[in-house]
Amino acid sequence: MMKKILSCFAILLVAGATVVAGDVDLEGVTCVVAPKPATEGKSADYKDGKVYFCCGGCAGKFAANTKKFATKANHQLVATKQYEQKACPMSGRDLNPETATTVAGTKVAFCCDGCKGTVEKAEDDEAKLKLVFADKAFAKAFKKVSAE
Incomplete structure (x- = not known):
């Protein structure tokens, strides 16, 4: 009840x-x-x-x-362009545009081919989402789009 x-x-x-x-x-x-x-x-x-x-x-x-769905919620914030990528989700370092790839339909970039490779080698889409959009990675890499 x-x-x-x-x-x-x-x-x-x-x-x-x-x-x-x-x-x-x-x-x-x-x-x-x-x-x-x-x-x-x-x-x-x-x-x-x-x-x-x-x-x-x-x-x-x-x-x-909310915590159970945080990774997908973070991904959706980026997919809807409310947040934008500012750093590598793996290391927090500057982005290298040449490392851009797509994770669950969303373009992301990394600091190096090593970080990109780690994500690309992940078991499935769910694992890739967790590597890029879990709360810790999200906090390192993505920032709220400022209203201009």
């Missing part, structure tokens, strides 16, 4: 934070929780940006356990 109450509360909390996006292009962007297209109608505040979901149920799951 307590789980149901907490789940309902989490859904209401996220629903209250849901806004219609202004300048975010969601073409090809998937929900942070489920492998379905994200919609403008369901979003939540996250790291000075917004993450988008396919439905209210996914929004509730995210609100209940």
Whole structure:
């Protein structure tokens, strides 16, 4: 019973934070929780940006356990151009444009071929996402796009 109450509360909390996006292009962007297209109608505040979901149920799951979905949420912040890459996610060093590659549909670059190779050799897309967009790597490499 307590789980149901907490789940309902989490859904209401996220629903209250849901806004219609202004300048975010969601073409090809998937929900942070489920492998379905994200919609403008369901979003939540996250790291000075917004993450988008396919439905209210996914929004509730995210609100209940943000840490579980952090890697995909970080990836979505970059995919929606709310954050941009400023450094290598592996080392934190300056980027070498010649090392650019695509990770889960998002262009990323590294400081050297060694860092790029580490990501390219990862077992699968999920492992690559974790290497580039997990909280520690994300904090090293990506910054909020400033409004100009």
